Amino acid sequence: MSGVWVFKNGVVRLVENGAAASGEAVRRRKALVHTASGQVVRSYAELESELRALGWERYYEDPALYQFHKRGSLDLISLPADFSRFSSVHMYDIVVKNRDSFRVVDI
Numbered sequence: 265m266s267g268v269w270v271f272k273n274g275v276v277r278l279v280e281n282g283a284a285a286s287g288e289a290v291r292r293r294k295a296l297v298h299t300a301s302g303q304v305v306r307s308y309a310e311l312e313s314e315l316r317a318l319g320w321e322r323y324y325e326d327p328a329l330y331q332f333h334k335r336g337s338l339d340l341i342s343l344p345a346d347f348s349r350f351s352s353v354h355m356y357d358i359v360v361k362n363r364d365s366f367r368v369v370d371i
Contacts, residue, residue, distance in 0.1 A: 294352040295371045299364065304371075308347055311358075315341070318365055334361075 267280040296305040298314050305311045308330055312322060315332050320341070323331040330343040339361045343354050355368045 292370045294355055294368050296355040296358060297367050297369050299367055305366075308343070308350075314365070315358075315362075318362055 267278050270277050270279050296311070297303065298305060298310075303310075305314070312330075312332075316322075318334075320332040320334050323333060325331070328345050330341075330345060332341040333339070341354075341358060341361060343350060352368060355366075359366045359368055
């Protein structure tokens with residue numbers, strides 16, 4: 265990945281080579297992939313079933329969040345209730361806490 269770091273409106277972004285000259289940022293969409301099956305996670309129902317299989321339990325206390333906790337660890341995964349707001353930050357959080365089970369790819 266090469267480009268230029270641009271600071272604008274208090275936010276730092278990496279602008280890819282071609283977009284740097286035109287002033288437009290190239291935005292790549294990301295997807296969370298379950299490594300064992302090779303399937304892209306397209307809903308919280310799919311994600312929840314995969315996380316349950318890995319020993320994660322869902323918390324139902326806050327309706328604004330999907331939260332998962334794994335017994336015997338301090339890890340907590342917190343996701344927005346609306347799947348359309350599920351971003352790459354949330355995907356990487358899941359990958360870090362489940363290194364061999366998920367990965368993030370460009371689509």
